[in-house]
Amino acid sequence: MLENFMKNKILVTGGAGYIGTHTCIALHEAGYDFVVYDNLFNSSREAINRVSTLIGQTIEFIEGDIRDAESLKQVFAAHHFFGVIHFAGLKAVGESVAKPLMYYNNNVSGTITLLEMMSEYDVKNFVFSSSATVYGNPESLPIDESSKRSCTNPYGQSKLAVEHILEDLAVSDDSWNLIALRYFNPVGAHPSGQIGEDPNDIPNNLMPYISQVAVDKLEKLSIFGNDYSTVDGTGVRDFIHVTDLAQGHVAAFDYLEKQTRLNESGTTQQYSVGFLPINLGTGKGTSVLELVSAFSDVSGQAIPYQFTDRRAGDIASCYASVDKAKMLLGWQAELSITDMCQDTWRWQSMYPNGYDVS
Ligand code: NAD
Ligand code: UD1
Numbered sequence: 001m002l003e004n005f006m007k008n009k010i011l012v013t014g015g016a017g018y019i020g021t022h023t024c025i026a027l028h029e030a031g032y033d034f035v036v037y038d039n040l041f042n043s044s045r046e047a048i049n050r051v052s053t054l055i056g057q058t059i060e061f062i063e064g065d066i067r068d069a070e071s072l073k074q075v076f077a078a079h080h081f082f083g084v085i086h087f088a089g090l091k092a093v094g095e096s097v098a099k100p101l102m103y104y105n106n107n108v109s110g111t112i113t114l115l116e117m118m119s120e121y122d123v124k125n126f127v128f129s130s131s132a133t134v135y136g137n138p139e140s141l142p143i144d145e146s147s148k149r150s151c152t153n154p155y156g157q158s159k160l161a162v163e164h165i166l167e168d169l170a171v172s173d174d175s176w177n178l179i180a181l182r183y184f185n186p187v188g189a190h191p192s193g194q195i196g197e198d199p200n201d202i203p204n205n206l207m208p209y210i211s212q213v214a215v216d217k218l219e220k221l222s223i224f225g226n227d228y229s230t231v232d233g234t235g236v237r238d239f240i241h242v243t244d245l246a247q248g249h250v251a252a253f254d255y256l257e258k259q260t261r262l263n264e265s266g267t268t269q270q271y272s273v274g275f276l277p278i279n280l281g282t283g284k285g286t287s288v289l290e291l292v293s294a295f296s297d298v299s300g301q302a303i304p305y306q307f308t309d310r311r312a313g314d315i316a317s318c319y320a321s322v323d324k325a326k327m328l329l330g331w332q333a334e335l336s337i338t339d340m341c342q343d344t345w346r347w348q349s350m351y352p353n354g355y356d357v358s
Contacts, residue, residue: 008082009033010253011075011123013066013114016043018197019129019186019242020087021051025195026246028055032253035079037072038088039065042200046355050194066110069117076121083125083177083256084118085249086111089158092204093133093313096155107158108165115169125256126166127249130180130277132238134160137315141285144321145182145277152313163277170275177259177273179252184238184281184320186245188340189347196347197242198354207239207340210292211348214301221303223288225310230317234288238281238319241335241343248280251331281320282333291337298341299349 010027014020015036020043027034036048036059045061052059064071066088089107090096096103111128118126135143136150151157166178187207189196202218203209212218226233259271286294296303326332351357 008257009035009079011035011037011079011081011084012087013037013084014087014089014129015085016040016045016047016061017087019183019245020085021047021195022190022242022246023085023087023249024051024059025054025190026243026250027253028057030250030254032250035060035062035075035081037062037064037066037075039063042090044198044355046357047195047198050355054190054192054194066114067106069113072114072117073120076117076123081121081123082260083123083127083253084114085127085253086114087129089129091155093153093155094204096158097153100154103154103158104161107155108161111162112165115165124175125177125253125260126179127252127256128162128166128178128180130163130182131156131159132182132184132279132281132318132320134163134182135318138318141317142283142319142321143279145279145324163275167275170272174272174274177256178275179256179273180275180277181248181252182277182279182320183245184240184279184318186242187239188241188243188335188343190243191343191346193343193346193350196344196351196354206237206288206291207344210295210303211344213303213305214295214299214345215348215352217352219304221292221305222308223292223305224308224314226307227310228316230287232287232289235314236285236287236317236319238284239286239291239337239340240280240282240333241340243343244282244333244335245280248325248329248331251325251329252278255329276328278325278328279320279322280325280333281322283320283322285317285319286337291341294337295341295345298338299345
């Protein structure tokens, strides 16, 4: 943390969503000023209201689409941003296979429009929500940032395409500072229980599915395969608490601020961040059955399950090498699987229907 330094203003696209809301709280706690820009396609005003209540002040929120250049222009003209955290995007793998144009349009074209506006207003600090999905089926574990990248579905391709765009941008102009945070499996909720993940339909991802079984919204979990070469035959993932993930974004901006200050001081050589991919995970793998058992212990609820076929496109194991985040950002995940389950359970049991309180 930088002392005695007036913190800068950040534009948070997609800041009304799951990871965005938690990051807004972390930014506020770290002293950053921010503006949220979101089209509410996959989120609600209620989420914004809850964040405002939690931080004790009204969030500056603009309803708008990242593909709308005119709307973005007004936002950039009205504020002096130090940088942008870019969460806005669509994230459902299955839907992306059915609607690839929608995904490329939103995730790739939208990001290009945003970057063009940043360029026009000379805002060159950018933190992008990338994903461990860009590693495809990893050749070795833990996965470090230099691992080969490949994707098999349009969602993953859209993340990879943006990474390539950022790499090209960094080569074209060294005044860009472009960090791609590759999230592993974000789970959990704010410890207050007031904000959390609120899937629209039946959840695709494991943790929200388990928690909806625990709260009796769903009957039983299907575990996709028990014949993987893992500790118990079920898939292994690197689950990371969303509040740890949020802190990772603060650490990324603290890092960008520090570079800017060093450059402005004129006492050091000019330093360009360029394109910097960084994993955000815990470095530890947990199997599906281990997560089910931990959730059951914490909630005191039975989680009925059945084994079914493997899900197409799934890999056996995936967990991060976290050395780069620690070395460059001084950040590491602190919270355990028990914390992740406890906080998910608190949010799920307090608000079984998420932000829909009607
Ligand atoms: P989310 O859907 O909860 O949040 C995304 C937000 O972006 C939503 O509020 C949505 O309304 C908004 N949005 C979407 N398209 C927009 C557009 N065109 N203009 C303006 N706003 C728009 O998702 P999340 O889980 O918070 O994920 C945030 C980012 O992190 C996404 O880019 C996602 O792909 C990425 N990511 C998420 C995970 C995960 O497991 N949640 C993992 C890896 C990467
Ligand atoms: C999935 C996406 C990935 C995306 C990530 C976060 C796929 C193939 N991958 O990753 O691109 O970045 O979500 O949004 O969709 N599982 C079950 N039963 C369920 C749900 C999941 O057994 O009902 C298993 C899966 O087989 C996997 C593990 O739980 O082994 C984790 O699944 P999930 O939460 O969907 O995350 P990923 O597959 O890692």
